[in-house]
Amino acid sequence: xxxxxxxxxxxxxxxxxxxxxxxxxxxxxxxxxxxxxxxxxxxxxxxxxxxxxxxxxxxxxxxxxxxxxxxxxxxxxxxxxxxxxxxxxxxxxxxxxxxxxxxxxxxxxxxxxxxxxxxxxxxxxxxxxxxxxxxxxxxxxxxxxxxxxxxxxxxxxxxxxxxxxxxxxxxxxxxxxxxxxxxxxxxxxxxxxxxxxxxxxxxxxxxxxxxxxxxxxxxxxxxxxxxxxxxxxxxxxxxxxxxxxxxxxxxxxxxxxxxxxxxxxxxxxxxxxxxxxxxxxxxxxxxxxxxxxxxxxxxxxxxxxxxxxxxxxxxxxxxxxxxxxxxxxxxxxxxxxxxxxxxxxxxxxxxxxxxxxxxxxxxxxxxxxxxxxxxxxxxxxxxxxxxxxxxxxxxxxxxxxxxxxxxxxxxxxxxx
Numbered sequence: 001x002x003x004x005x006x007x008x009x010x011x012x013x014x015x016x017x018x019x020x021x022x023x024x025x026x027x028x029x030x031x032x033x034x035x036x037x038x039x040x041x042x043x044x045x046x047x048x049x050x051x052x053x054x055x056x057x058x059x060x061x062x063x064x065x066x067x068x069x070x071x072x073x074x075x076x077x078x079x080x081x082x083x084x085x086x087x088x089x090x091x092x093x094x095x096x097x098x099x100x101x102x103x104x105x106x107x108x109x110x111x112x113x114x115x116x117x118x119x120x121x122x123x124x125x126x127x128x129x130x131x132x133x134x135x136x137x138x139x140x141x142x143x144x145x146x147x148x149x150x151x152x153x154x155x156x157x158x159x160x161x162x163x164x165x166x167x168x169x170x171x172x173x174x175x176x177x178x179x180x181x182x183x184x185x186x187x188x189x190x191x192x193x194x195x196x197x198x199x200x201x202x203x204x205x206x207x208x209x210x211x212x213x214x215x216x217x218x219x220x221x222x223x224x225x226x227x228x229x230x231x232x233x234x235x236x237x238x239x240x241x242x243x244x245x246x247x248x249x250x251x252x253x254x255x256x257x258x259x260x261x262x263x264x265x266x267x268x269x270x271x272x273x274x275x276x277x278x279x280x281x282x283x284x285x286x287x288x289x290x291x292x293x294x295x296x297x298x299x300x301x302x303x304x305x306x307x308x309x310x311x312x313x314x315x316x317x318x319x320x321x322x323x324x325x326x327x328x329x330x331x332x333x334x335x336x337x338x339x340x341x342x343x344x345x346x347x348x349x350x351x352x353x354x355x356x357x358x359x360x361x362x363x364x365x366x367x368x369x370x371x372x373x374x375x376x377x378x379x380x381x382x383x384x385x386x387x388x389x390x391x392x393x394x395x396x397x398x399x400x401x402x403x404x405x406x407x408x409x410x411x412x413x414x415x416x
Contacts, residue, residue: 001032001033001034001102001103001407001410001411001414002033002034002035002036002100002101002102002103003026003033003034003035003036003101003102003103003104003105003410004035004036004037004038004096004099004101004103004104004105005019005022005023005035005036005037005038005105005106005107006037006038006039006092006096006104006105006106006107006109006113006114007019007020007037007038007039007107007108007109008039008040008041008108008109008110008111008113009039009040009041009043009108009111010037010039010041010042010043010044010046010049010051011043011044011301012041012043013108013247014131014247014327014328015107015108015131015132016039016107016108017327018107018129018131018190018214018215018325018327019037019107019108019129020037020046020049021214021215021216021217021399022035022129022214022215022402022403022406023035023036023037023048023049024046024048024217025215025217025399025400025402025403026403026406027048028399029399029400029403029404030400031400031403031404031407032407033403033406033407033410035048036048036049036050036101037049037050038050038092038095038096039051039052040052040058040061040111040113041058057091061111061112061113064088064112065111065112067088068084068085068086068087068088068112071085071087071169072085072139072169074166074167074169075139075164075165075166075167075168075169075170076164076165076166077140077144077161077163077164077170078144078161078163078164079140079142079143079144079148079161079164080253081140081141081142081144081253081254082110082140082141083139083140083141083169083170084110084111084134084139084141085139085169085173086109086110086112086114086115086116086119086173087112087115087116088112088115089115089117089118090112090113090114090115090118092113092114092118093114093118093121093122096122096124097121097122097123097124099124101124102124102125102410102414103124103125103126103127103410103413103414104122104124104125104126104127105127105128105129106119106126106127106128106129107129107131108131108132110134110141116173116176116177116180116181117176117180119180119181119185120180120181120182120183121183122183123183125184125186125410125413125414126183126184126185126186127185127186127187127188127409127410127413128185128186128187128188129188129189129190129212130187130188130189130190130194130198130324131190131324131325132324133151133194133197133324135177135187135198135203135204136151136197136198136201136202136203136204137150137151137170137174137201138150138151138155138169138170138171138172138173138174139169139170139172139173140170142254142322143322144161145321146322146344146345148161150170151174151197151201151202151203152200152201152202153202154174154202155168155170155171155174155175156171157171174203177203178202178203181203185204185207186207186208186209186210186409186413187204187207187208187209187210188210188211188212188406188409189209189210189211189212189324190211190212190213190214190324190325190346190349191211191213191323191324191325191345191346191348191349191350192211192346192348192349193324193344193345193346193348193349194324194325194345194346195209195210195211208413210409212402212405212406212409213325213330213349213396213397213402214325214327214330214397214402215397215398215399215401215402215403216327216330216331216334216393216397216398216399217303217399218334218393218394218397218398218399220303220304220307221303221306221307221310221331221334221335221393222307222334222335222336222390223311223335223336223386223390224307224308224311224335225311226311226312228308229308229309229311229312230312232305232308232312233277233297233308233309233312235275235277235312236273236275238273239273239274239275239293240271240272240273240274240275240314240315240376241275241277241312241313241314241315242264242267242274242275242276242277242313242314242315242316242317242372243277243279243309243310243313243315243316243317243332243337244257244260244276244277244278244279244316244317244318244319245278245279245280245316245328246280246281246320246328247280247281247299250278250281250284250288251281253321254320254321254322255319255320255321256319256320256321256342256363257319259319259363259365259368260317260319260365260368261288261290262365263317263319263365263366263368263369263372264276264290264292265290265291266365266366266369267369267372267373268290268291268292270369270373271372271373271376271377274292275292275293275295276290276292276293276294276295277295277297277309277313278294278295278296278297279296279297279298279299279300279306279309280298280299280300281296281298281299282296282298283296283298284296297309306331307331307335310331310332310334310335310336310337311335311336311337313332313337314338314375314376314382315337315338315339315340315357315372315375315376316328316329316332316337316338316339316340316357317339317340317341317368317372318339318340318341318342318347318351319341319342319363319365319368320341320342320344320345320347321342321344321345321362321363322344322345323344323345323346323347323350324345324346325346325349325350326341326346326347326350329341329347329350329351330350330393330397332389333350333351333356333357333389333390333392333393334389334390334393334394334397335390336386336387336389336390337386337389338356338357338358338375338382338385338386338389339351339356339357339358339389340357340358340360340368340371340372340375341357341358341359341360342359342360342361342362342363342364342367342368343359343360343361343362344362344363347359352388352392354374355385355388355392356385356388356389356392357371357375357385357389358370358371358372358374358375359371
């Protein structure tokens, strides 16, 4: 069986990393799949990754992205998440239809990699692994909040959010999807929450939608010695290390840094020797005023180094408002690190309450404080959670198990 995955980038962002890991696992797990990953921006020497080599083609793609961003400015929305119009056609469509692949598996293909029209013209069996809500929404990648029903009810003229002004681009994009996607698309979602959203959406309610979680390469992400791990980063053995990580995390409203900052100001009173370590972004010009050390590590690209970082910490805090799955939470638990997060969206799949971490009342900073205290104030409990986190990761996110689930799903589609 030959599979062609499509992702705008090979490694930039959680969705790209998930697609790359799946591509690698399919070629290395001994299951009869030949897998390739087609990207615009190739970042490794992996022979199973096909990148856009033409400098001119990359330049044109950047021009298209810039035009798209300017068009987006015609709509003023209180929803500040990324929006994409995916309007400009691409020569990659011809590559897809002329390839020898048996299955086409889309991942995160915005950034004008494929247009909405292109997706509707794919002539091969088509699977789409969702990493956010864009496919069944308007131009937004996530709903404004959990009460947003527009993707369910349809993007009507009379249900536009009252604070949204200008051209209703979300409605225009949704109408294009409804008009142009007449081909058969099967959907994979990494969490129960995203699967439920897709099934309840007006666009995908009649689609074949299943859940398969993102895999974790457990040969890399596994528990390391905490003492050795702290030596790697120069952390004190006496500190209670609280970890927070997300690309652009403290600036991304969806990631909930504002809620975490409130919680940290209370935590430093209740727990001594706290040190907060932030990865995924560089040190900002203005440092939050919290009465404890804040250490910024920037982006960590090496997985082995990231595994040591998880192993060095005492608890991982994930205060996100919305997550389709949350890869950093699954990576952390694979390394035996307890995770404290809100009891919401995809995080409910990733964290097992009082087994691998603590699920807090959404979006209550005081509950975050309670969760961290519950995890850290009993050493026996902490050790139990560490063991259970690693054990559960092996049972849920093992590469071979996830590849087998994909293989069986593909086989079912091809048999029809």
